[in-house]
Amino acid sequence: MRPLLYILSAIVLMSLAFWAYRENYATQRALKDVSRLNQEIADLREGLSQQRAEWAYLNRPSRLRDLAALNFDSLGLLPMEPGQFGRVDQVAYPLPPLEFPQIGDPVDTVGTIDGEVDPL
Amino acid sequence: MIRTPLRPLARILSAREKGENPDHIERENVRLRAETSRAGAQNRAEGRLLLLGMAFFAAFIVVGARMGLLAATDPVEPRAFAAGAEISGRRADITDRNGRILATNLSTHALYAHPKQMVDPPRVAKALAKLFPELNAEDLERRFTDGRSFLWLRRKLSPEQMQAVHDIGDPGLLFGPRDMRLYPNGKLASHILGGSSFGAEGVHSAEVIGTAGVERAMDTRLRDPAQAATALALSIDLTVQTAMQEVLETGMAMMNAKGAAGVMLDVHTGEVVAMVSLPDFDPNDRPSPLLKGDPADSPLFNRALQGVYELGSTAKIFTSAQAMDLGLVDANSMVDANAPMRWGKHKIGEFEGKNYGPLMSVTDVIVKSSNVGTAHLALKIGGERQQAFFKSLGLFDPVPLELTEAPGAGPLIPKRWADIVTITTSYGHGMSVSPMHLAVAYAAIANDGILLPPTLLKRDKIPAGTRVMSAATAASSASMLREVVTRGTASFGEVKGYEVGGKTGTADKVKRGGGYEKGKNINTFAAMFPASDPQYVLVVTLDEASENTGPKPRRTAGWTTVPVAAEVIRRTAPLLGLRPQIEYTPLSEVSAVRP
Numbered sequence: 214m215r216p217l218l219y220i221l222s223a224i225v226l227m228s229l230a231f232w233a234y235r236e237n238y239a240t241q242r243a244l245k246d247v248s249r250l251n252q253e254i255a256d257l258r259e260g261l262s263q264q265r266a267e268w269a270y271l272n273r274p275s276r277l278r279d280l281a282a283l284n285f286d287s288l289g290l291l292p293m294e295p296g297q298f299g300r301v302d303q304v305a306y307p308l309p310p311l312e313f314p315q316i317g318d319p320v321d322t323v324g325t326i327d328g329e330v331d332p333l
Numbered sequence: 334m335i336r337t338p339l340r341p342l343a344r345i346l347s348a349r350e351k352g353e354n355p356d357h358i359e360r361e362n363v364r365l366r367a368e369t370s371r372a373g374a375q376n377r378a379e380g381r382l383l384l385l386g387m388a389f390f391a392a393f394i395v396v397g398a399r400m401g402l403l404a405a406t407d408p409v410e411p412r413a414f415a416a417g418a419e420i421s422g423r424r425a426d427i428t429d430r431n432g433r434i435l436a437t438n439l440s441t442h443a444l445y446a447h448p449k450q451m452v453d454p455p456r457v458a459k460a461l462a463k464l465f466p467e468l469n470a471e472d473l474e475r476r477f478t479d480g481r482s483f484l485w486l487r488r489k490l491s492p493e494q495m496q497a498v499h500d501i502g503d504p505g506l507l508f509g510p511r512d513m514r515l516y517p518n519g520k521l522a523s524h525i526l527g528g529s530s531f532g533a534e535g536v537h538s539a540e541v542i543g544t545a546g547v548e549r550a551m552d553t554r555l556r557d558p559a560q561a562a563t564a565l566a567l568s569i570d571l572t573v574q575t576a577m578q579e580v581l582e583t584g585m586a587m588m589n590a591k592g593a594a595g596v597m598l599d600v601h602t603g604e605v606v607a608m609v610s611l612p613d614f615d616p617n618d619r620p621s622p623l624l625k626g627d628p629a630d631s632p633l634f635n636r637a638l639q640g641v642y643e644l645g646s647t648a649k650i651f652t653s654a655q656a657m658d659l660g661l662v663d664a665n666s667m668v669d670a671n672a673p674m675r676w677g678k679h680k681i682g683e684f685e686g687k688n689y690g691p692l693m694s695v696t697d698v699i700v701k702s703s704n705v706g707t708a709h710l711a712l713k714i715g716g717e718r719q720q721a722f723f724k725s726l727g728l729f730d731p732v733p734l735e736l737t738e739a740p741g742a743g744p745l746i747p748k749r750w751a752d753i754v755t756i757t758t759s760y761g762h763g764m765s766v767s768p769m770h771l772a773v774a775y776a777a778i779a780n781d782g783i784l785l786p787p788t789l790l791k792r793d794k795i796p797a798g799t800r801v802m803s804a805a806t807a808a809s810s811a812s813m814l815r816e817v818v819t820r821g822t823a824s825f826g827e828v829k830g831y832e833v834g835g836k837t838g839t840a841d842k843v844k845r846g847g848g849y850e851k852g853k854n855i856n857t858f859a860a861m862f863p864a865s866d867p868q869y870v871l872v873v874t875l876d877e878a879s880e881n882t883g884p885k886p887r888r889t890a891g892w893t894t895v896p897v898a899a900e901v902i903r904r905t906a907p908l909l910g911l912r913p914q915i916e917y918t919p920l921s922e923v924s925a926v927r928p
Contacts, residue, residue, distance in 0.1 A: 262437065262439075265434060265437060266438070266515050268434075269433065269434035270517040272433075272517075273518045273519060273521070274518065274571065274572070275518075275521070275575075278579075292576070293907040293908055294904070295828070295829065295903060295906065295907055298907065298912050298913055298915075
């Protein structure tokens with residue numbers, strides 16, 4: 214009985230050691246992953262703020278004003294003015310589609326190739 | 334345990350036989366017993382002390398070893414924690430009220446040198462001088478070879494410049510990361526933002542500190558790592574600020590002025606929607622302050638806040654409002670306006686020697702801007718009540734704005750308040766305040782008589798404010814201001830649909846050291862719109878403006894500032910979402926829509 218117990222406990226000990234070994238490396242790998250991800254997050258965040266700064270710089274009012282003036286031909290943008298406010302009932306309704314009178318009782322004219330008019 | 338008896342019978346008997354005292358034996362035994370028990374106690378105590386000593390020794394060894402370990406190892410950031418968005422080492426952004434960026438950070442690099450690691454200092458010096466024109470090759474070479482081991486070269490490098498320095502390829506040239514403050518809108522709102530520079534600088538980082546404006550006044554908030562991720566939202570509206578700056582710039586050029594200032598306040602919240610001072614500067618490259626001459630000529634000077642000028646006639650509405658509030662007069666009461674008026678050795682006249690007298694209504698005093706009429710109102714009020722009222726309007730103290738310059742920009746108040754001071758200040762002379770003061774006081778009239786402290790930060794909760802006049806007084810003052818535009822001195826101020834009400838003010842510039850300068854005016858127009866239900870207050874000031882299209886230059890506010898202010902309102906009111914109130918003619922039968 215006793216030798217069996219010894220062998221069993223030795224096996225348990227060895228498997229625990231193996232498990233601990235693997236856990237140790239798994240933890241280290243996870244930590245490395247976390248720090249890599251953190252680095253990535255920081256980089257992305259910095260990139261984002263860089264993009265925001267660039268966006269703000271490209272959208273600065275003086276540049277937009279110049280662009281609107283340069284492209285006036287195609288855009289026709291003007292500063293907002295009081296005259297551009299209106300009321301809903303000042304907007305015209307779409308015109309009703311033009312109605313042609315229904316053509317009833319059409320008159321047929323029949324011709325022949327040689328130009329002779331068929332005396333109907 | 335075997336107890337030895339104190340009086341062992343055998344020894345007692347033998348002692349008695351020998352004729353000795355048996356009590357001696359007993360005493361001897363008592364002594365022996367006490368001695369043994371003392372020895373035992375001593376042993377136990379010593380043992381305990383030893384144990385305790387060992388425990389303490391072990392504890393100190395553990396603490397000491399831990400301290401040694403901590404001191405000897407390199408610091409490592411805890412890797413298992415994910416860095417949250419809350420903590421960031423950067424300075425917080427500044428945005429306008431709609432979240433558009435006014436100030437942000439940009440990662441750049443600083444260039445420094447370790448001359449001792451340099452392979453070929455003369456070549457590096459030449460190459461650097463070629464890249465950066467402000468560096469001198471000989472000077473650099475001398476500094477590279479004089480034995481120092483560290484040298485700053487440039488604080489900021491663009492990515493292209495950095496690549497060019499990389500291409501020099503010398504191991505003695507090194508880069509340190511830098512956060513650079515960027516103001517993407519250039520000159521826009523420069524006086525509000527102020528500027529920033531580097532504080533303590535190291536190789537790995539440098540702290541960015543505000544040098545003026547909001548950047549400096551809110552420095553602790555902007556640098557707080559816990560709030561770095563949330564931008565500081567100002568009350569400024571970028572589009573309104575842009576439109577106002579554009580109009581003022583044009584107006585300044587057209588009216589030949591040397592400076593201009595404009596302030597727009599939301600009367601219901603006390604927020605500053607726009608604040609412009611011209612000439613302005615680029616906060617990305619903040620100029621250094623003037624070393625000589627008048628600091629007011631520097632572009633750094635914020636005319637809207639630091640420029641304290643005599644109010645001119647814009648102050649008259651305060652006098653009339655107080656007189657009405659005290660119940661001394663009402664809007665239609667007649668007051669003495671017989672010009673010129675004599676007070677002691679002083680003579681008080683009207684503009685161009687006119688006489689509006691002998692009597693005129695309070696409304697007309699404001700509409701025609703009568704000095705004499707206002708002076709009589711002020712005399713009815715009396716100096717003490719007048720001072721108390723001005724103080725309640727905040728005209729005696731610096732404006733509590735979130736700018737470094739604000740506490741230093743106090744108004745200039747006469748020390749002695751004689752009767753003649755009461756008279757002159759009633760129409761805005763002898764006392765100097767900034768356009769911002771004026772805007773805050775006008776906002777109190779526009780806000781039904783409740784004064785709100787102004788702010789540059791976006792307000793979520795509106796403070797209660799203090800009532801400085803009754804709502805009825807405020808309303809009739811607003812309608813008087815409206816009449817100034819419809820039939821008074823500010824007729825150019827009419828903007829269709831926006832019911833502008835306002836008061837002009839033309840004041841001669843005060844000379845340094847007393848007296849007035851002839852032909853140099855400060856022209857002010859303080860307005861509110863729409864007058865029937867005021868939403869915004871606008872104050873525009875032009876410095877030394879003159880309108881030269883006529884045969885002789887016209888220097889009054891009505892000719893110079895008012896048209897500029899009207900254009901500001903025409904441009905900004907739609908941006909603020911104010912719908913013009915245009916009289917609406919009902920549709921005729923013919924064009925009416927068929928039901």
